[in-house]
Each structure stands twice: as structure tokens, then as C-alpha cells.
Amino acid sequence: MTDLTDQVAIVTGASRGIGRAVALLLALQGAKVVAVSRSEAELAELTCKTKGLSIVADVSDELDAQHVIAETLRNFGRLDMLICNAGVGSFNQLEDFASAEWDRIFDTNVKGTFLMCKAAVPHFKERKKGHIVGITSDVAKRTFPHGTVYGASKFAQDALLASLRKEVRPHGIKVTTIYPGLVDTHFNDTTPGSPEAEKTHLRPSDIAQAVRYVLEAPAHVVVDELMLHPFTQEW
Template sequence: MTDLTNQVAIVTGASRGIGRATALLLALQGAKVVAVSRSEAELTDLTQKTQGLSIVADVCDEADAQHIVEETLRYYGRLDILICNAGVGSFNELENYAVEEWDRIFDTNVKGTFLLCKVAVPHFKQERKGHIVGIASDVSKRTFAHGTIYGASKFAQDALLGSLRKEVRPHGVKVSVIYPGLVDTYFDDSKPGGAEAEKTHMRPADIAQAVRYVLEAPAHVVVDELMLHPVTQEW
């Protein structure tokens, strides 16, 4: 089993939901967490708990992506793990979507993953080690009504990471993708903690445990894909 003690992990979308739960759990395992979000106030609260580094940044911005990795290397002198978790979504009939919503969803879910990987991968290749974990969605593997743009973005993110896996594996770098089903988070501007969601949805901590599982796999093992659903959700 891989020991996460002193491993340096960037977690994007860390201020809430899955990202926050993942940052907290990795810190408990002894990792040094670099929490990334656009929300400075929520990051401040998080880093008080993780005792790590926080970076206010937009993963859709190329200069910000460069800064995230460079600041991590400057501060800690190493980078071992990249968790591409930042994501947004909304649901509507195709003809009712604004073009701006397409840009917002694809920029965060696909471009954000691309930019962080683009900057981190050369470092991982040089070190001949590293682990990228993408938090995708079960809709990376299926389609549903009113999910045209969100689903398309998650198919694209999954394809990007799947292809990257083949590129970097000869260099000793791992790429894992996690596909959660329904999770009780702030996704699509919803508020977590509702009585119904408690019965039908997973918790952010459940996905954080999945991240821990793939990261702690032995050095000679890579978990390529891991899908999770609440038992109440049909697949």
C-alpha cells in the first residue's frame, strides 16, 4: 500500500463538497494539501484545518494553472498528486441553453483538467512518478435527457484522461478516473443536507474515500477507473 504521508497533493475545487472532503481526508492521512478554489474565504477556513497551502485561482485560466503548480513546487519542493475535481453543471433542454453556459461548463470541466495536467505532466515525467485523479461522473458513461452539455463535457473529460493515461504510463505516472453517481453537494446550485438527499445520495466523504483508495494502491498497481453509486440509484 502506498503511504500518503508527506505526499504533496493539489486538490482543485477544494472549497466545498467533494474537493473539501478530499482535502480533509488526505490531510488526515499525512499528505500536504494544496487547496485550490476561487473562493478565498472558504479556502482560509479549510487550510486552517488541513495546515496546508491554499491558492485562490481559476482553473480555466492558463496563467493561474501555471501558478498553481509553480507555487506548489516553490513552497513544498515537490508534487506527487493532482486531483482534478473542479466541476460545474446545469440541466436544461438543449434549445434553452445559452452559449455562455456551454463555455462555462466546458471551460471548467474540460479545459480546467487539460490546463492543470498540461502543467503538471512534464514534472511528473521528469520525476518518473506521480498520480493524476480525475473526478468525472457516471454520466461520462451514459446519456440522459436534459444533460446534453454537462454529459458532453464529462465524456470529453473522460476521453482526455483516458488518452493521457496511455501517454504517461510508460513514464511511471498513474492516471485514475472516478465516476460518482448522485452525491449530496452544492452541485447545480443545490444546497446539501436535505432530508430526501440523505436517503438517496452519497456523501462527499464517500467520494473522498474512493480517492484515498486509488491513491493508496501499491506502487505497481493503478486503478484506472472506479465507479460509485448510492444503492438507491439505478444504473
């Protein structure tokens, strides 16, 4: 089993929901967590708990992505794990989607993953080790009405990670894709914690435990893909 003590891990979208749960759990395991988000206030509160590093950044901005990696290396001297969790979404009929909403969703979900991986991979290649975890969605494997734009972004993100997995494996780098089903978070401007969601949704801590599981796999093991659903969700 891989010991996470003193491992340096970047978590994007860390201020809320899944990202926050991942950052807190990794810190609890002894990892040095670099929490990344656009929300400065929420990051500051999180960093008080993780005792790590917080960086306010927009993952869809190439200079910001490069800055995150550079600051991580400046503070810790290396990077071991990159958890690409930042994501946004909305749902509507195709003809009612504004092109700006397409850009917003694709910029975060696809471009953000691309830019963070692009900035991190050269360091991983130099060290001949590293682990990238992309948290996508089960809709990367299925379609549904009103999910045209969000679903398309998740299919694209999934393809990016799957191709990257084959590209970097010869360099000793692992790539894992996690596909959560319904999770009780602030996603799509909802408020978590409702009695109904507690019965029908996963908790962010469930996804955090999945991230921990794949990161702690022995060096000779890679979990390529992992899908999680609440028991009440049909698949």
C-alpha cells in the same frame, strides 16, 4: 500500500463538497494538501483545518494553472498527486442553453482538467512518477434528457483522461478516473443536507474515501477507473 504521509497533493475545487472532503481526508492521512478554488474565504477556512497551502485560482485560466504548480513546487519542492475535482453543471433543454453556459461548463470541466494536467505532467515526467486523479461523473458513461451540455463535457473529460493514461504510463505516471453517481453537494446550486438526499445520495466523504483508496494502491498497482453509486440509484 502507498503511504500518504508527506505526499504533496493538489486538490482543485477544494472549497466545497467533494473537493473539501478529499482535502480534509488527505490531510488526515498526513499529506501536504494544496487546496485550489476561486473562493478565498472558504479556502482560508479549509486551510485552517488542513494546515496546508491554499491558492485562489481559476483552473480554466492557463496562467492560473501554471501558477498553482509553480507555487506548489516553490513551497514543497515537488508534487506527487493531482486531484482534478473542479466541476460545474446545469441542466436544460438543448435549445434553451445559452452558448455562454456551454463555455462555462466546458471551461471548468474539460479545459480546467486539461490545463492542470498540462502544467503538472512535465514535473511528473521529470520525476518518473506521479498520480493524476480525475473526478468526473457517471454521466461520462450514460446520457439522459436535459444533460446534453453537462454530459458532453463529462464524455470529453473522460476521453482526455483515458488518452492521457496511455500517454504517460510509460513515464511511470498513473491516471485514475473516478465516476461518482448522485452526491449530496452544492452542485447545480442545490443545498446539501436535505433528508431526502441523505437517503438517496452519496456523501462527499464517500468519494474522498475512493480517492484515498486509489492513491494508496501499491506502486505496482493502478486503478484505471472506479465508479460509485448510492445503492438506491438505478444504473
